[in-house]
Amino acid sequence: xxxxxxxxxxxxxxxxxxxxxxxxxxxxxxxxxxxxxxxxxxxxxxxxxxxxxxxxxxxxxxxxxxxxxxxxxxxxxxxxxxxxxxxxxxxxxxxxxxxxxxxxxxxxxxxxxxxxxxxxxxxxxxxxxxxxxxxxxxxxxxxxxxxxxxxxxxxxxxxxxxxxxxxxxxxxxxxxxxxxxxxxxxxxxxxxxxxxxxxxxxxxxxxxxxxxxxxxxxxxxxxxxxxxxxxxxxxxxxxxxxxxxxxxxxxxxxxxxxxxxxxxxxxxxxxxxxxxxxxxxxxxxxxxxxxxxxxxxxxxxxxxxxxxxxxxxxxxxxxxxxxxxxxxxxxxxxxxxxxxxxxxxxxxxxxxxxxxxxxxxxxxxxxxxxxxxxxxxxxxxxxxxxxxxxxxxxxxxxx
Amino acid sequence: xxxxxxxxxxxxxxxxxxxxxxxxxxxxxxxxxxxxxxxxxxxxxxxxxxxxxxxxxxxxxxxxxxxxxxxxxxxxxxxxxxxxxxxxxxxxxxxxxxxxxxxxxxxxxxxxxxxxxxxxxxxxxxxxxxxxxxxxxxxxxxxxxxxxxxxxxxxxxxxxxxxxxxxxxxxxxxxxxxxxxxxxxxxxxxxxxxxxxxxxxxxxxxxxxxxxxxxxxxxxxxxxxxxxxxxxxxxxxxxxxxxxxxxxxxxxxxxxx
Numbered sequence: 001x002x003x004x005x006x007x008x009x010x011x012x013x014x015x016x017x018x019x020x021x022x023x024x025x026x027x028x029x030x031x032x033x034x035x036x037x038x039x040x041x042x043x044x045x046x047x048x049x050x051x052x053x054x055x056x057x058x059x060x061x062x063x064x065x066x067x068x069x070x071x072x073x074x075x076x077x078x079x080x081x082x083x084x085x086x087x088x089x090x091x092x093x094x095x096x097x098x099x100x101x102x103x104x105x106x107x108x109x110x111x112x113x114x115x116x117x118x119x120x121x122x123x124x125x126x127x128x129x130x131x132x133x134x135x136x137x138x139x140x141x142x143x144x145x146x147x148x149x150x151x152x153x154x155x156x157x158x159x160x161x162x163x164x165x166x167x168x169x170x171x172x173x174x175x176x177x178x179x180x181x182x183x184x185x186x187x188x189x190x191x192x193x194x195x196x197x198x199x200x201x202x203x204x205x206x207x208x209x210x211x212x213x214x215x216x217x218x219x220x221x222x223x224x225x226x227x228x229x230x231x232x233x234x235x236x237x238x239x240x241x242x243x244x245x246x247x248x249x250x251x252x253x254x255x256x257x258x259x260x261x262x263x264x265x266x267x268x269x270x271x272x273x274x275x276x277x278x279x280x281x282x283x284x285x286x287x288x289x290x291x292x293x294x295x296x297x298x299x300x301x302x303x304x305x306x307x308x309x310x311x312x313x314x315x316x317x318x319x320x321x322x323x324x325x326x327x328x329x330x331x332x333x334x335x336x337x338x339x340x341x342x343x344x345x346x347x348x349x350x351x352x353x354x355x356x357x358x359x360x361x362x363x364x365x366x367x368x369x370x371x372x373x374x375x376x377x378x379x380x381x382x383x384x385x386x387x388x389x390x391x392x393x394x395x396x397x398x399x
Numbered sequence: 400x401x402x403x404x405x406x407x408x409x410x411x412x413x414x415x416x417x418x419x420x421x422x423x424x425x426x427x428x429x430x431x432x433x434x435x436x437x438x439x440x441x442x443x444x445x446x447x448x449x450x451x452x453x454x455x456x457x458x459x460x461x462x463x464x465x466x467x468x469x470x471x472x473x474x475x476x477x478x479x480x481x482x483x484x485x486x487x488x489x490x491x492x493x494x495x496x497x498x499x500x501x502x503x504x505x506x507x508x509x510x511x512x513x514x515x516x517x518x519x520x521x522x523x524x525x526x527x528x529x530x531x532x533x534x535x536x537x538x539x540x541x542x543x544x545x546x547x548x549x550x551x552x553x554x555x556x557x558x559x560x561x562x563x564x565x566x567x568x569x570x571x572x573x574x575x576x577x578x579x580x581x582x583x584x585x586x587x588x589x590x591x592x593x594x595x596x597x598x599x600x601x602x603x604x605x606x607x608x609x610x611x612x613x614x615x616x617x618x619x620x621x622x623x624x625x626x627x628x629x630x631x632x633x634x635x636x637x638x639x640x641x642x643x644x645x646x647x648x649x650x651x652x653x654x655x656x
Contacts, residue, residue: 344493346493347493347494347495349454349455349456349477349493350489350495350543351495351498351503351506351507352454352476352478352481353453353477353478353480353481353486353487353489354481354503354506354507354510354559354563355478355481355482355507355510355511356478356506356507357478357510358476358477358478360506360510361478364495364498364502364503364506365495365498367497367498368495368496368497368498368542369496369497371497371498372497
């Protein structure tokens with residue numbers, strides 16, 4: 001049976017202010033936007049699975065990342081290639097730059113923060129334009145091994161770069177990724193979660209935008225047994241512009257969860273979130289949570305979030321929950337849309353009635369579904385790799 | 400010369416109250432070079448006949464036969480039927496977001512012709528066909544039928560008819576929802592197709608107005624899921640004058656006799 005849920009909620013004003021800073025009190029349950037953060041693992045209770053933040057996640061498949069039982073038994077191998085314009089460093093835990101992009105907002109993120117031994121810092125120096133993409137390849141620790149990681153990408157003022165973050169391999173991985181675009185920087189980060197089928201990854205992404213910074217993020221989730229990614233965008237000054245896109249292709253048995261929070265704390269910032277996913281196969285499961293918080297000071301905010309799911313076969317399930325909290329009426333725009341659709345027999349019939357064979361018709365429909373978003377990937381190799389991966393996914397099930 | 404023979408065709412559709420028989424034994428033979436107008440009141444099963452021939456999964460053929468030059472069409476998949484030379488211009492063409500009209504047309508032409516048309520020749524061909532139907536060139540980059548008006552969708556159905564050049568065309572209420580100008584443009588397109596060679600046309604319609612543009616060789620009156628009377632163009636004139644009243648009880652009479 002095909003199942004899907006769609007929840008929408010929205011609220012205007014009157015949220016109690018609380019939390020948001022290190023070690024502060026937990027926020028009231030009514031707000032999803034104001035979030036408690038801490039670098040201390042014990043500041044977070046061990047989640048049992050019923051909490052709002054965890055209710056969609058199969059806790060057993062977290063392999064102990066959430067309860068302290070997953071000690072590091074291996075390490076991540078990180079390779080950085082590409083533009084010579086970027087400065088690449090491997091640093092220890094004491095490097096004072098670490099953590100400036102954002103603090104952990106759940107127990108796994110805090111666990112990862114406290115468990116990594118070395119971090120990779122990629123810096124695009126001030127006023128530098130990195131012509132070629134910087135590719136950071138992260139190899140998992142191997143089957144049944146656990147590793148924690150930390151990556152920081154920092155685009156200094158008025159710099160410009162595209163970074164590809166390519167996760168591969170297998171194992172159990174907890175990590176934090178800081179993506180910092182300082183004043184007037186233009187930073188694009190494409191993150192590809194293309195693990196082996198056994199892998200578990202819980203990743204917390206912290207984007208931090210300075211004044212007039214332009215941040216582009218493209219998440220691609222294909223592999224893994226369980227992949228859960230939290231992406232928080234913090235607007236630290238006015239004029240920030242974030243476009244957050246994602247595609248996922250969830251196969252039978254996979255759990256892929258994307259949780260977004262656009263935290264508009266400053267005036268005149270823009271955020272646009274678009275995620276599209278296709279699901280196929282027994283117990284394929286995707287979760288998309290799109291939270292937007294527009295704080296009282298964030299006048300002139302313009303935000304939109306959209307999630308669309310295409311359920312290709314019986315037995316797959318998509319959950320999609322957009323949520324908008326607005327604390328000021330002086331905004332340019334705020335909206336969300338969310339949909340879960342079955343693979344459309346009428347579309348297939350129409351294409352087939354023009355002589356197009358079934359498999360090709362199916363490919364056309366799915367490519368069409370992803371098309372507009374894939375066109376936004378400006379790196380040809382990455383886009384082609386994705387298109388090929390999608391074709392391969394379709395051929396594999398061949399329903 | 401080609402023939403499309405429909406023999407004692409029965410088909411049903413699943414409804415909430417169970418399966419319901421819509422086609423109750425259709426007999427009809429269309430030969431190439433002929434245009435058959437197929438007329439009936441709403442709910443008589445005209446569209447069901449069109450979809451059943453094309454192979455829509457919603458309609459379940461329970462008995463009977465559809466032969467294209469002696470080959471059993473009902474055993475073919477939807478796309479095989481199209482490649483064998485059948486074309487259905489749909490009453491409600493489907494939107495396919497993200498698939499451009501040009502990509503769609505080229506894929507369809509490649510499939511029905513058995514090889515990809517040469518690009519230079521193809522571009523010219525499409526351009527001319529679009530011009531004939533007064534379709535703006537910008538449509539080729541738009542998603543299939545997405546956001547098209549009713550009239551634009553119908554023009555694009557006829558554009559496909561022109562480019563795919565089937566042996567037989569079933570036109571399901573292609574005239575509905577068209578204003579006078581669009582009706583003329585679409586009718587001209589259908590006439591060009593008829594004149595392009597030995598083509599068979601099954602023109603399904605509720606009203607007679609399109610028959611002023613497209614002269615049928617035969618007219619069939621369809622009531623209660625079967626043909627109750629066949630004749631020449633004069634039958635359409637009678638329907639124009641007096642409507643379907645005379646035929647409404649005819650099926651019962653046929654059944655009782």
